[in-house]
Amino acid sequence: MALTGLQIFKLLPNTNCKKCGCPTCLAFAMKLAAGKESLDKCPDASPEAQAALGAASAPPIRAVTIGHGERAITVGEETVFFRHEKTFVHRPGFFRVLDASTPASAIEDRLTDWSAIRIDRAGEVFRVDGIAVVESPGSPEFAPAAAQAAAAHGLPVAILAATTKGAAAAAEPIKDRRPLIVPPAGADPGPFVALAARLGAALVVSGADLDSLAAAAADAARAGVADILLEPPGDDLATLHKHLTLVRRGALERIHPGLAYPVFLRVGAGEFSKAVVGTSTFASIMAVADSGGETWMPLWTLRQNIYTDPQQPLRMDPGIYAIGEPTGASPLLVTTNFSLTYFTVSTELDGVGVACYLAVVDAEGLSVLTAWSAGKFSGDRVGKALRELKAAEHVSHRTIIIPGYVAVISGELEDALGDGWQVLTGPQEASDIGPFFRDVWETARPK
Structure with missing residues (x-):
């Protein structure tokens, strides 16, 4: 305690x-x-x-790292039950399942495509966190080849084993990349424990109930397995949710040393609800089978909403962002680096179809009115930020459009910028950007 x-x-x-x-x-x-x-x-x-x-x-939940290098993923080290108590330390990792239905000739292309996925949203990069390779006894060469190819791409690898021999064949060549060995449900844990201890690999343990799960983890630890993940039982979503909750509570209260580990879940094709329960209820790594690809964006977004730090607003990096393909004559707008503000404004700008520049200044992640009232979006601060961002090098004119809610800073901003800059007050709401460009900008734009 x-x-x-x-x-x-x-x-x-x-x-x-x-x-x-x-x-x-x-x-x-x-x-x-x-x-x-x-x-x-x-x-x-x-x-x-x-x-x-x-x-x-020491954190009540042990840290476990899967993979090696820049894309390695660490889970565990959590210290709270509710995010608002402090923060969640590590977001869950989503591993994409790769099975023997993939032709050998297509493994490399598929991994290349998956590893290249990169979606920027609200200051976070969405990407596939790892690959869960399924061992198929009917195709003994598949798992080793797929595991080595995934590791070569720098992706963390989980091996969904069917046999100890197959797990060894897939894990041994990449043991220095810290793979995760996942035994089949209900299998004798002994041989897999011995394999993981010998290779220094992480291991998933399971049990018919929480008592046997904790005992299996404790046995694996005594046998020399340092990195362990728990796979709690749950034939239905309600039971799974209950067990995920009890595991986290038991770990935080240090009820049993066998519960002091991160959690692993298998999510089969069509089991999107299970992935949602896992994401929202303390699962640390999930192997997600999804042939269509439509599962990922909703899960990434859900994870982002839950696992952001409540003490740190989502924020964009300060900079000047191009919307469309602007030229020197295109409009230049400015806003704060609160991510929701940026994405609301940039989405409206993109929808209007007007190519422009959007300058994002550092306001410590606060929205426009909040930043202004806190002195983080004053004319002097915005002017200094625009000079540091070299806004004048992006446009040939000297007109800056500010949010309508802070029209009061226009005079101070003109003085701060100097050099003939003029401030044009934009709309208060992002939804009025279209009419603003049609009715105001077309008349006021520099000739």
Whole structure:
């Protein structure tokens, strides 16, 4: 269990030396208990205190990394049940299933296509997180070839095994890429545990109920498997939801060491509801079978909505974004870097069909009115940002269109920009952008 501030205080030197930056050891202990400081800031902490606090402060759910390099995915390390308590640390990984129905000649092309998927939305990049290769005893050469090809693309690999021999054939050549071995449901775990321990691979364990699941994980850990994922039972969505909830609660409350691991789910073709339950209820890695491809965008979007940090607004990188194919004579608009604002405005601009530039300035992720009221979208700040973004190099005119809700900054912005810049007040609502360009811009645009 996590230690209280007073329990931590008793382990500290109690010298009030202020080396940690806190006025007293008690204040430092309270911050440690709240997770706002780390013990390494106390240079005088004894080895006994370091050991005790290290064990107590370790996340209740162990971190597990699948894959190697830039696309490796880490799950676990969660510390809360509800996101608003603090934040969720790692978003779940969606692994696309690749089975023997794929001709050998098409494996490389399919992996190339899947690994190249990249969709930018609200400051996050959507892509396939990994590949779940299905072992087929009738095609023993498929899984090893597919696993090695996926690893060569830098993609994390899960091996949905049918036999220990097949799992070994697929996992051994890529053992340095940290694959995930997933035994078939109901299989004797012993041989798979031995294989994972020998290769240093991650392993999925399962059980008929939560007691047997926790026991299987504890047995695998004692056998030398360091990285474990749990596959909870659930023949229907209600049962699955219940077990996912109980596993997370049991891990956070440290009820059983066998529950202190991330969760794995298999999602078959047509089981979109299961994927939704897993995404919204603590699943860490899901192997998703979807031949049509229509499952991914809704799941990515759902995941983004749940796993963003509630303490950090979604924000765009500051910059000048081209809408369509603008030229030097095209309109130049400015807005904040709140992602919802950007995507609402850019979508309307794209729909209107007017090629233009949209300057996004750093307002700490706040919307237009909120940023203005907080002093983050004043004329001076916007003018400075536009100069830093070199807006003048994108257009041949000197007219900037500002959101209608902050018309009050127009004079200050003209003074801040200087050099003949004029400020044109745009519409208050993004839905009025079309009429604005038709009725206002066409009349006021620089000639």
